Amino acid sequence: MKTLYSRIVLTTIAIMVTSSLIAFVLSNLYYQYNLKPYNDQKVTTMAKDIGDFYDSHPELNIHDYLQHIGQLGYQFYLVNDQGKEWLYGGIFRERDLSPETVQQVLNGTVYHGIAEFPSELFITGFFDNVLSNSIGIPLQVDGSPHALFIRPDITVQFGEMRIFFSIIMAIAILLSILLVGVITRYIVKPIVKLTEATQNVAKGNYNVQLNVARRDELGQLADHFSQMAKGIAQLEQMRQEFVSNVSHEIQSPLASIQGFSQTLQTKRLSEEQQQHYLSIIEAESRRMSQLSKQLLMLASLDKEENILEKSTFDVAEQIKQVLFHTEWSWRSKELTMDMSLPSTYIHGDQQLLHQVWTNLMTNSIKFTAPEGIISLRITGQDNPSCSIEISDTGIGIPPEHLPHIFDRFYRVDEARDRSEGSSGLGLAITQKIVQMHGGRIEVTSQPGEGTTFTVTLPTL
Secondary structure, eight states: OOOHHHHHHHHHHHHHHHHHHHHHHHHHHHIIIIIHHHHHHHHHHHHHHHHHHHHHOTTSOHHHHHHHHHTTTEEEEEEETTOOEEEESSOOSBOOOOHHHHHHHHTTOOEEHHHHOOOOTTSOGGGOOBTTSSEEEEEEETTEEEEEEEEEOHHHHHHHHHHHHHHHHHHHHHHHHHHHHHHHHHHHHHHHHHHHHHHHHHTTOOOOOOOOOOOSHHHHHHHHHHHHHHHHHHHHHHHHHHHHHHHHHHHHHHHHHHHHHHHHHHSOOOHHHHHHHHHHHHHHHHHHHHHHHHHHHHHHHHHOSSOOOEEEEEHHHHHHHHHHHTHHHHHHTTOEEEEEOOOOEEEEEHHHHHHHHHHHHHHHHHTSOTTOEEEEEEEOTTSSEEEEEEEEOSSOOOGGGGGGTTSTTOOSSHHHHHHTTOOSOHHHHHHHHHHHTTOEEEEEEETTTEEEEEEEEEBO
């Protein structure tokens, strides 16, 4: 299996090789269409200057003259009309001139071999050291026609530079490969850490420390992965606590039902005692039924798959209905209802929001002492959002408990709530429903003075 490191290194090297080949092809094309005619003209001018200088100084020995110029970095091929040949400067790799070409120069025609040289695409013609890749000019030597062919001696003119550039290219290639390997290791290192962290998370170990101090995309990925691992760890802890709480909630009524059932079967009890035990069994059964209903509702709400069946309705009328349904409870405690419920239309799920007001009203009635006051108010009905406030003069909630009252199975007074059949899920369900409607729920409370719940929901 190829690792990401090897893939990046091989891909980079492939890119370097491909780009070098493309650059070589493009440079050759540039030579063929731009530099080749220029070099031909330049060497032609130089050849004519050499011929003109010799013509103006007939006392010079042509052989000594060409020998000295050849030492300056040029190659010469001199031939007379009798076919006698002389070479000066560097040696041509191949003497491939046709007799017709030589005869044309002897007759006075300038030979442009550099411009006409048929070099291949991958061979830069300027460096091809053959006689046909030269400039030929006619020259009179002691009254006899001669043909002089000239081209730069690349070995002399660019010998050291060729070695220099070859060394530079070799060092550049080696350093590029080395640096690609090092830099790729640096790039891939966070991914390797992420892979190891992913394996740890898959094994259930959510306490991962990536320590990737980077501000690029990989650094952001590592930060997001760390946050995700923390979130999964919190969810796992919540899941374990949830399972533990559910097991505890179910175990308690089951133990009561089992114990009282055995008592009814094994002991001779009076009818009054039997009725008392049966009433306890009924209450515990009802409590388990309520718990199961709330758990099913929470599971349904957690899915959030188009669960809301929204319609437009008057939330003030709905709260009045809840008040009517709970009338026996608050009248039996002689509670005073202070209401300010102007007509306010919202777009939401009537059934779920009815559960919200029922939960909040039930809590207010439950924790308000006889002859207390419960206030119901709606404000902001003409604004983009309205606020429904339910406050009471009950026992209040201690400050240390306020941040946790919406947690599942959380109870402010464990013993009292359990005796009253509370499961600790009502406010969790309430908050979930409000959030699903795009709203929020807030609570303020003072021990001994009362509690106020404020639900803010978007209006039409």
